[in-house]
Amino acid sequence: xxxxxxxxxxTGFATIAIICFFALYLPIVVLVFYAFNSADSLSSFQxxxxxxxxxxxENRQVIDAxxxxxxxxxxxxxxxxxxxxxxxxxxxxxxxxxxxTLKYAFINQPLMVPEIVTAVALLIFFAxxxxxxxxxxxxxxxxxxxxxxxxFAYLPIRARLENMDSTLEKAAADLYAxxxxxxxxxxxPLLWPGILAGFMLAFVISLDDVxxxxxxxxxxxxTLPTYMxxxxxxxxxxxxxxxxxxxxxxxICVVIVFFVVNRKRV
Amino acid sequence: MTQPGxxxxxxxxxxxxxxxxxxxxxxxxxxxxxxPxxxxxxxxxxxxxxxxxxxxxxxxxxxxxxxLERDIFTETLSLADAHxxxxxxxxxxxxxxxxxxxxxxxxxxxxxxTRPERTRELWxxxxxxxxxxxxxxxxxxVLQIIRNEGLINTLLMKFGLIERPIQMLFTDGxxxxxxxxxxxxxxxxxxYANLEKLDFRLVEAAYDLYAxxxxxxxxxxxPLAKPGLIAGSILVFIPALGAYVTPSILGGGKxxxxxxxxxxxxxxxxxxxxxxxxxxxLMLIVTVALLVYVRNVGSQExxxx
Amino acid sequence: xxxxxxxxxxxxxxxxxxxxFAFSAVDHASIAIRKNEFFTLLxxxxxGKTTLLRLIAGFEFPTSGEIILNGEDIGTxxxxxxxINTVFQSYALFPHMTVAxxxxxxxxxxxxxxxxxxxxxxxxxxxxxxxxxxxxxxxQISGGQQQRVALARALAPQPKVLLLDEPLSxxxxxxxxxxxIELKRLQGETGITFIFVTHDQEEALTMSDRIAVxxxxxxxxxxxxxxxxxxxxxxxVADFIGETNFLSGRIGSVTDxxxxxxxxxxxxxxxxLPRDFVAEGDVTVVLRPEHAALCDADDPAACQTTGTLENxxxxxxxxxxxxxxxxxxxxxxxxxxNKPLQRQRFSVGDRVGILFEPNAARVLRN
Numbered sequence: 001x002x003x004x005x006x007x008x009x010x011t012g013f014a015t016i017a018i019i020c021f022f023a024l025y026l027p028i029v030v031l032v033f034y035a036f037n038s039a040d041s042l043s044s045f046q047x048x049x050x051x052x053x054x055x056x057x058e059n060r061q062v063i064d065a066x067x068x069x070x071x072x073x074x075x076x077x078x079x080x081x082x083x084x085x086x087x088x089x090x091x092x093x094x095x096x097x098x099x100x101t102l103k104y105a106f107i108n109q110p111l112m113v114p115e116i117v118t119a120v121a122l123l124i125f126f127a128x129x130x131x132x133x134x135x136x137x138x139x140x141x142x143x144x145x146x147x148x149x150x151x152f153a154y155l156p157i158r159a160r161l162e163n164m165d166s167t168l169e170k171a172a173a174d175l176y177a178x179x180x181x182x183x184x185x186x187x188x189p190l191l192w193p194g195i196l197a198g199f200m201l202a203f204v205i206s207l208d209d210v211x212x213x214x215x216x217x218x219x220x221x222x223t224l225p226t227y228m229x230x231x232x233x234x235x236x237x238x239x240x241x242x243x244x245x246x247x248x249x250x251x252i253c254v255v256i257v258f259f260v261v262n263r264k265r266v
Numbered sequence: 267m268t269q270p271g272x273x274x275x276x277x278x279x280x281x282x283x284x285x286x287x288x289x290x291x292x293x294x295x296x297x298x299x300x301x302p303x304x305x306x307x308x309x310x311x312x313x314x315x316x317x318x319x320x321x322x323x324x325x326x327x328x329x330x331x332x333x334l335e336r337d338i339f340t341e342t343l344s345l346a347d348a349h350x351x352x353x354x355x356x357x358x359x360x361x362x363x364x365x366x367x368x369x370x371x372x373x374x375x376x377x378x379x380t381r382p383e384r385t386r387e388l389w390x391x392x393x394x395x396x397x398x399x400x401x402x403x404x405x406x407x408v409l410q411i412i413r414n415e416g417l418i419n420t421l422l423m424k425f426g427l428i429e430r431p432i433q434m435l436f437t438d439g440x441x442x443x444x445x446x447x448x449x450x451x452x453x454x455x456x457x458y459a460n461l462e463k464l465d466f467r468l469v470e471a472a473y474d475l476y477a478x479x480x481x482x483x484x485x486x487x488x489p490l491a492k493p494g495l496i497a498g499s500i501l502v503f504i505p506a507l508g509a510y511v512t513p514s515i516l517g518g519g520k521x522x523x524x525x526x527x528x529x530x531x532x533x534x535x536x537x538x539x540x541x542x543x544x545x546x547x548l549m550l551i552v553t554v555a556l557l558v559y560v561r562n563v564g565s566q567e568x569x570x571x
Numbered sequence: 572x573x574x575x576x577x578x579x580x581x582x583x584x585x586x587x588x589x590x591x592f593a594f595s596a597v598d599h600a601s602i603a604i605r606k607n608e609f610f611t612l613l614x615x616x617x618x619g620k621t622t623l624l625r626l627i628a629g630f631e632f633p634t635s636g637e638i639i640l641n642g643e644d645i646g647t648x649x650x651x652x653x654x655i656n657t658v659f660q661s662y663a664l665f666p667h668m669t670v671a672x673x674x675x676x677x678x679x680x681x682x683x684x685x686x687x688x689x690x691x692x693x694x695x696x697x698x699x700x701x702x703x704x705x706x707x708x709x710x711q712i713s714g715g716q717q718q719r720v721a722l723a724r725a726l727a728p729q730p731k732v733l734l735l736d737e738p739l740s741x742x743x744x745x746x747x748x749x750x751x752i753e754l755k756r757l758q759g760e761t762g763i764t765f766i767f768v769t770h771d772q773e774e775a776l777t778m779s780d781r782i783a784v785x786x787x788x789x790x791x792x793x794x795x796x797x798x799x800x801x802x803x804x805x806x807x808v809a810d811f812i813g814e815t816n817f818l819s820g821r822i823g824s825v826t827d828x829x830x831x832x833x834x835x836x837x838x839x840x841x842x843x844l845p846r847d848f849v850a851e852g853d854v855t856v857v858l859r860p861e862h863a864a865l866c867d868a869d870d871p872a873a874c875q876t877t878g879t880l881e882n883x884x885x886x887x888x889x890x891x892x893x894x895x896x897x898x899x900x901x902x903x904x905x906x907x908x909n910k911p912l913q914r915q916r917f918s919v920g921d922r923v924g925i926l927f928e929p930n931a932a933r934v935l936r937n
Contacts, residue, residue, distance in 0.1 A: 007466055007469050007470050007473060008380040008466060008469070009380075009479070010373070010376065010479060010483055010487075011479065012373070013373035013376050013377050014373075014377055016370060016373040016374065016377075017373055017374040017376075017377030017378070019370075020370050020371075020373075020374045020450065020454075021374075021389075021392060021393075023447070024392075024393075024396050024447070024450065024451075025392075026411070026417075027404070027407035027408050027410065027411045027447070028396075028399075028404070028407050030407065030410060030411060030417055031403070031406065031407040031410055034410065042410065042415065043415045079294070080294075082290070083290040083291040083294055084291055086287040086288065086290060086291065087287065087288040087290075087291035087292070089287055090283075090284040090285070090286075090287035090288040091284070091288060094280075094284065097281050097284070098281075099285070103288055103292065106291075106292050106295055106296070106300065107288075107291055107292070107295060109295060109299060109300050110295065110299045112504070112552070112556060113299070113303065113549060113552070114504060114505065114507060114508025114525070114548055114549070114552060115505070115508060115510070116508045116510045116524075116525040116528055116529065116545070116548070117303070117306070117508065117528075117545045117548055117549050118299055118302075118303075119510075120306060120528060120532060120541060120542070120545050121299075121302035121303050121305060121306045121545070122298065122302050123532060124302065124305050124306060124309055124538070124542070125301070125302035125305050127319065128305075143294070143297065143298045144298050146294050146298065147294050147295050147297070147298035147299040148299060150291050150294060150295055154291070165661065165663065167659050167661055167663040168663050168665060168666075170630055170650070170657075170659075170663065171657070171659055171663035171664075171665070172651075172665075172676070172680075173629075173630075173649065173650040173651045174628060174629075174630075174650050174651070174655075174656055174657045174725075175651075175656065175676050175677035175680055175724065175725075175728065176651045176652075176677050176680040176681045176728065177651055177676070177680045178651055178680075179651075181680055182651075185676075185680075186665060189667045190665075190666070190667055204398050207400070208398075208399075208400040208401060208402070210401070210402050210510075210511050211510050211511065211525075215532070225400060225402050228402055228403075228406070229402060229511065229515075232402075232406055232409070232515060233514075233515070236409075240406065241410075244400075244403045244406060244407075247400055247403055248399060248400075248403060251395070251398050251399045251400065252395055252399075254398065255391070255394055255395050255398045256391070258398075259387075259390075259391055259394065276632075
């Protein structure tokens, strides 16, 4: 035998894995590469340039959509994280009680329903409310984003709570910490990485959303993804690649922060 | 001095506090996710309005339209071939997506799980980045690879293997490729989470008892990884069945999936009751898939304690 | 005499579960634990000793009964109001704080001035000999050091009572021995009442002023280690603490607190009677293995009984012999101290005689 026996080795698995990683990154690399194309179209590559990035930054619609995306994601992720943290504390480390399963089902419900169905439901629902109230602002988008962000924020916070040694809070109580002090000085600091992870997950999920936003938005409320969807359906210029590359950069930064925060074991 | 009622009182106070704490999350989900689903159900039994929306008149037409169509002149019902074929295509494409991601995702997850501790984090990061990256952008990236002037056709023509570009975009194959590409991380991550906990002493025991590597794979590793494999399959199947972005970009206007058909009823079709009925149907299929999952994994977890 | 008691447990019952699943983890337990005492709750796992400890700490509340501290029933008081601190089995050190922050936590929660907290932390670090590790994270120190931090943290607020829940179980043998001595020293230096929970009888015997032996939620005997070992109250205590031979017989006569018991297996045995125990009829006699010796079976006059040597187990300091007595069922254990250059006198399969030390046997309260 050329290779020494290893308990973990399975023939061909490593090859398949490497192919997968290659296939996952090749399109992204090509996409980013063409963002630096100096040509007018994507049909040929004519040399490096930053002109499409400059173009993107001059595009009023892109800037507006980006700001709107960040606004919605910021508010929705914050609200969802606060609600999810409270819910996680309410649903973990307890003996089962009446309604606990119902709570799980409710909180995770947005994960179980195809996005398109939620999108349609919100379209119908908000259309009514718009008629009743006459309000047309960003509130609808923020409410919708908050709702589907709740389960994403909830997951890491809950996981962190469940893994937390409950004797630590007992120890705090034993050392004269009132329930509030035990929460403030022991539970919250230990839960913090989970809360941060939950927030970032919710933030990215909100930033990435296309379908629900597409159905809920009123005229002139494009977020960056819905703006891009509209453009991709028409004609594609390297400007879209440039915007995508910047968007990718943002995502990668958030993932790396998430990774560092979540992996660091206290 | 100790009142017997104290403990029960304490407990009911605790439960009341827990309800209060979960209230904001429950309310927002009820208001902007679960509640509206009930309105969809209601709308599916109403009459379409002339410019979209509905008239408050009950009608079964929305539901009839899911699979049947009414002849304009004779008023007779016949099978709506277009809808049936979209349903069949959606289910088949989603199953195929699940299967292909399973075939590629399982070895990839296994590969990551068996890396040494130090490099494992890096591989995991590499699979997590696409997971967090905008689905639209990833679909856009696939589009640029497979379109007529894309990377594949350009290379093939450069090497003289083909004379004219192969039409890959706007086919079912394009949708399948795109969905496999965007949903692969959704398969790898839960399978990895499961394999990470795999006790390799069990594998050693199997080898000790004369099992070949293949038998170790089929008799030990896969059965133990089953909850992860099922979880991954569900996580891929559900969004694939309701996919909207990927088929609408890579499938063009002709190769519709359920998501696009639904969207059509709320857009150009102006038939909200039909769109609502289609949405409910989609949800029913998803619910069946979820029930299968709960059955399998639920009982599995109970057996393993 | 209530002032000499640190904690008094009066008829405490703790029931878990409801209806048909209800079971009493602590069943009408009463103990008075004295001030400045090293008191041990000893028993097999599941006997209710940890539940009793948690009741005293305030993590559980009694179903009925009273827990008296300073003349007040603290049974329903939450843990953060009780002047009692705990050393947890898992230590439960706060992973996000340094060693010093951990030790100062209790005093900070009590709202003591910063300077006082600092001084006290320094004193505690000195007490457990960890001065140079004050700034470390608790994950960066060894198991033995974590143990000491847990101790210092619980001692820092100067509690009336310190509870220790099997604190040495995670340590290896050598370290455990060192910590046993350390604990005794700390108890002496601080003068705080220690209530120590363990299932390790050796630990209990070596460290305690008094021991309470528990089984199935009940307290069977509360006494000094010597009294528990030499005069076990019942069969469970005799069996749980150390090794014991049980022989059944009938009381023949009683003179001066010594009973003469006729046994089927070993003839007439003279055995000590428990005080105030009027014995008659069938009784059980217990004899510790170290109170018997092997003798030559061919000299019946010198031996109490005879049997077949079934097993010889070498223990370093001593050797254990298992002898099957005449009826072929009763196994008798005895233990002889090893001496240098000693030759092995008997081998497995030999017929051997057994000699009892005079008056070492004891009649059990039935």
